[in-house]
Structure formats: C-alpha cells, structure tokens
Amino acid sequence: MTNRVPTFGAQIPEATIARLPGYLRALQGLAESSVDRVSSTELAEAAGVQSALLRRDLSYFGSYGTRGVGYEVALLVKEIGEHVGNGVRWPVVLVGVGNMGRALATHLRSHRDAFHLAALLDASEDVIGTEVAGVVVEDQRDMDEILRRTGARIGIITTPAPVAQEICDRLCTGGVRRVLNFAPTTLTAPAGCTIRAVDLSQELHILAFHEARSLASGPVEESMS
Amino acid sequence: MTNRVPTFGAQIPEATIARLPGYLRALQGLAESSVDRVSSTELAEAAGVQSALLRRDLSYFGSYGTRGVGYEVALLVKEIGEHVGNGVRWPVVLVGVGNMGRALATHLRSHRDAFHLAALLDASEDVIGTEVAGVVVEDQRDMDEILRRTGARIGIITTPAPVAQEICDRLCTGGVRRVLNFAPTTLTAPAGCTIRAVDLSQELHILAFHEARSLASGPVEESMS
DNA sequence: CGCTGTGAATTATTTCACAGCA
DNA sequence: TGCTGTGAAATAATTCACAGCG
Numbered sequence: 001m002t003n004r005v006p007t008f009g010a011q012i013p014e015a016t017i018a019r020l021p022g023y024l025r026a027l028q029g030l031a032e033s034s035v036d037r038v039s040s041t042e043l044a045e046a047a048g049v050q051s052a053l054l055r056r057d058l059s060y061f062g063s064y065g066t067r068g069v070g071y072e073v074a075l076l077v078k079e080i081g082e083h084v085g086n087g088v089r090w091p092v093v094l095v096g097v098g099n100m101g102r103a104l105a106t107h108l109r110s111h112r113d114a115f116h117l118a119a120l121l122d123a124s125e126d127v128i129g130t131e132v133a134g135v136v137v138e139d140q141r142d143m144d145e146i147l148r149r150t151g152a153r154i155g156i157i158t159t160p161a162p163v164a165q166e167i168c169d170r171l172c173t174g175g176v177r178r179v180l181n182f183a184p185t186t187l188t189a190p191a192g193c194t195i196r197a198v199d200l201s202q203e204l205h206i207l208a209f210h211e212a213r214s215l216a217s218g219p220v221e222e223s224m225s
Numbered sequence: 226m227t228n229r230v231p232t233f234g235a236q237i238p239e240a241t242i243a244r245l246p247g248y249l250r251a252l253q254g255l256a257e258s259s260v261d262r263v264s265s266t267e268l269a270e271a272a273g274v275q276s277a278l279l280r281r282d283l284s285y286f287g288s289y290g291t292r293g294v295g296y297e298v299a300l301l302v303k304e305i306g307e308h309v310g311n312g313v314r315w316p317v318v319l320v321g322v323g324n325m326g327r328a329l330a331t332h333l334r335s336h337r338d339a340f341h342l343a344a345l346l347d348a349s350e351d352v353i354g355t356e357v358a359g360v361v362v363e364d365q366r367d368m369d370e371i372l373r374r375t376g377a378r379i380g381i382i383t384t385p386a387p388v389a390q391e392i393c394d395r396l397c398t399g400g401v402r403r404v405l406n407f408a409p410t411t412l413t414a415p416a417g418c419t420i421r422a423v424d425l426s427q428e429l430h431i432l433a434f435h436e437a438r439s440l441a442s443g444p445v446e447e448s449m450s
Numbered sequence: 451c452g453c454t455g456t457g458a459a460t461t462a463t464t465t466c467a468c469a470g471c472a
Numbered sequence: 473t474g475c476t477g478t479g480a481a482a483t484a485a486t487t488c489a490c491a492g493c494g
Contacts, residue, residue: 015436015463017434021427026411039475041386048411052465052478059477067471067476092429099331103324104425110409111426114433130276139351154432177439178432184335186251194435196428200329201336202246204317205420207403208310208339209242210419240485264453276453277487284455292454292493 016057022047023054024080031073039070084114091118091152093176095167096159097127097137100182104156105133118150123163140167147174154178161185168195228298241282245274248279249305256298264295309339316343316377318401320392321384322352323364325407329381330358343375348388372399377405386410393420 026046030038040058044051058064058071064079065071081087092108092115094101101120108117120132121140128139138146155176157164164183171179172190179199181187189195251271255263265283269276269373283289283296289304290296306312317333317340319326326345333342345357351366363371380401382389387410396404397415406412406422414420 012461018427018431020422020434021430022411024430025409025427029410040477041475048409048413051475052464052467053463055475055477056464063477065476068474069472070475083434083437084430085437088433088435088437090436099324099328103328106324107425108429111429115426115429133447153436154429157427161413178436180428180432184250184332185254186247186271188273194432196432198423198425198428199246200332200423201340202243202250203405203423204333204336204340204379204381205246205249205309206243207405207419207421208313208315209245209308210404211315212308212310212313238485265455266453275487277489278457278485280453280455281486290454293452294494295453333472 010060012060016060017152019047019049019053019057020080020084020191022049023057024084024086027073027077027080031077036073037070038073038076040065041045043071081113086114088114089116090114090154091116091147091150092151092154092156093119093121093152093171094156094158095121095140095143095171096134096157096183097122097124098158101156101158102132102157104182105135109133115154118145118152121146123159144174147171150178155180157181157183157187159183168193235285241285244272244274244282245305245309247274248282249302249309249311252298252305256302261298262295263298265290265323268296301401306338311339313339313340314341315379316341316375317379317381318344318346318371318377318396319376319381319383320346320365320368321382321408322347322357323383326381326383327357329383329407330360334358341381343377344371346371346383368395369399372396372401377388377401379405381405381407382412383407392419396398 003129023043026043029046040051040055047054061079061083064076075183094105094117097120102194106118108115117133117135119186120135120137121143122128122137125139127137130137153176154173157179159167161183164181164185165187168179168187171188172193177193179193179195181195184199184201187197240283248268251268254271265276265280267280272279286304286308289301319330319342322345330342330345333340342358342360345360345362346368347353347362348365352362355362378401380396382392382404384392386408389406389410390412393404393412394415397418402418404420406420409424409426412420
C-alpha cells in the first residue's frame, strides 16, 4: 500500500500501472487484425480511455511513438508486454479449486507467455489428485514443499473466506510476495507481501448503489448538463 | 463514466462508493462477533483503510457516530446496507454459465438480501435446462422475453470475449442499466448503460509488474529513501 | 477525556492545450 | 500537416490536525 523506493528513475503512478494490461489487450487485438500502426486516439478508444491519458501513461516509460504518425503496434506490444511480465512466465500457485479456482486456472492458460500455473492446491479429498487445466491438484498441507519446488512468488487465493487469512500467511511465509485474493474477506498482508483483492459481490453492490441513485434522482432519463 | 446530475445533495466520490461494501462486510463481521460499538480506528483497521478516510467517507452520508464513543454497529449496517442495495433484492440476470458464471451464481446466494438471481442464460445445449444455484438455465436467444419477465436492471456477463459486446448490447436494449463484465475484452456501453469490468489476468499482470520492479530495484529488501 | 466530523493542506490523477518533431 | 510528448491547470482523493460535542 505504502509507496517505498522513490529511489530515482520515474515513480510510475499506480493508476497508470493498472491501465497497462488494458492497453496491451487492445494492442493485441489490433495486431490480430493486422494493424501495424495506431494513433493515440485510436488506441485510447479501443482501451476505453482519453487519448491524452494514454499518451501520458506511455510517456512514463519512454518515447515509443513517432510524431505525426503514431505508434507501431508490434513495438508497443513488446514494450508494455515486458513490463507486465510477458516472457517471464511467472510461476503461480493457486489455492482453492472450487468454481472460481477452476475458472482462473483455465483462464491462466490464455496467458502462458506471462504466467505459468505451477501448482493447484486444495484441502478436499474429492479434488486432490484430479486434473484441472492440465495440472494435478495437490494437498494444501504440502504447501511449504510445493512453494519450495515451484519458487512461486505470486499466489492466488480462491478458498472460502474463513481459511483465507491462514492460507495467505502460509503462502507469504513460503516466499510468495504478491497475492491475488478472491475470498470475500479483507486480508492482512504479512510483512514483505502485498495483496490485491477482487470481490465479486462488492462490484455488484457498487452497481446497485449507482442504480438506486439514478432511479431516485432521475427515474427515466438522466438530465443533461 | 461521465458524471451527470450534480442535481443537488452531496455528490459522493466514486472512490468512497467503492469502499462502502468493504465497510459493510467489516461491520457484518463485527456484528457476528457480537460487537455493538466500534471506533473509526477499529472499523478502519478491519476494512483496511485509514481512520480519517473512513470518517470522511461516512460523513458524506450523515453523522452516524457519537463523539467520544464511536459508531453503533447495527445502525451503520442498516445505513450503509440500504445504500448498497440491501433490502431491495435487485433482480440480476447472468449470461454465460461456465466456471466463472457458476462461481458467481453460487456467490450471489450469500447476498440474497440485496440480489436475487432472476435468470441464468447460456447458448450451449449442454447447459440449457440444467439447474445451477437453484435456477434452471435458459436459452440466451430468449433474452428479450426473460428481461421483460424479470425486469432486471443489473446484468452479469461471463461469456467468452468474442460474444460479450453483442450480449451487452442486447442486455441494454432489453432494459438492463448496469453491467458487470468478466469477459476479457473492453466493452462499449450502449446509451444509458454503465459498465464495470473485472479482469482476472489484468490483476495478475499488475502484480507481475510490481514484482518485477521490486526484484529489479531491491532484490532482497526494498531499500529505504 | 476520547472520538467524531471537517476545514485546510497535501498528494495523486486527469485534462487542457500547444510546442516541436517527422 | 498531423500527431506525439509534456508543461501547466484543473480536478479528485487522501491525510493532517484540531475544534467541539457527549
């Protein structure tokens, strides 16, 4: 949460970092359509942001465009890709093979270039030993050994809420530094570890809030400015 | 995205809204532990924010605390709950019954007070007619009729990316106003409709970015300023 | 006395708007 | 000429710090 290391070289805004994967996805879409060049306006549109914001974001990393022309898609894919992990194949361990875990495990396969599903862990006898997304589910009691073996520094928690904190602690003790939490509970990060949380029902609550408001203030049509 | 209707009464910051469900969850946890009162410091800690921020957030809605004492848990649950939809039982339709769809459908049951899974839709013969989370999956070709029947104003998209935009358009045409998108693609919101997106691999990319940086700048320990 | 509620200051993020290069 | 890269301005969000009430 706290930002350390203003060390030297450009401190990149968190908001910018969060948009990078979106730019990459938009670029890959363009590449598939055999587009070689894009202007900031076009790319921004594809990624759903303002063009000035896109240019500002890219500028934190360098000058990849050509004035009067635009950006070369392939170059940008490579540059941004490197920043978000492409080519590294980060080993990732996932704990909790329920529906959400399965969905994520499957999803990871589409990002083989950046991530590698190193292990799946679960506590249930019914699941241990079965194969999911090409990986055999292991017993989460063996976590320490599995973390040593895989060297994973990124972990995903898709367990029920009550055990999530304990799993998180064990992951971090075992060397995991970044945790993506899908369990509906607020986790406390052990020292040296950062957590990102995704909560499905919270997202729905936010939508409900907005919908309730717009129904209350302007039932049929939001009035214009 | 654009904020219309500054009408009158308090324009609540988007960032505040996004934290509300987290406060509610923390409060419900406290209530289950039979805690009657909390200070802003305690609640903030449970929700993972600064106490001043919590107080500021709550202040947008009114004065619910007692100086020198704190907040009454039950009161706050009720107040915040109402804002995020508790008691309304918003009808929700979900399109795309894959692993992610199943996970969400199941998840929704824990929030019956605020949401009601009104319908599940899918395109595959293999899934249509089966029961998931207590609801029989219907054919997504019948979407128009289903939307009319349920009156849903909130929709969830968990389809493959290629069809997500089309589904989104059809949902919005049929009266849905808020869409939660899990398909890994950027959707364009039809008029009168707002979209919230959750992207699993983007979250991982963000973690990878941070991990790569910290490995590069301070392999063992983040150096201090 | 202790903790809320909130002005004022600070920090973060976005947008404007244009100089400058290809 | 057209579009990038970026100062400067505007806006949004957070934190400080303390007055004021129970």
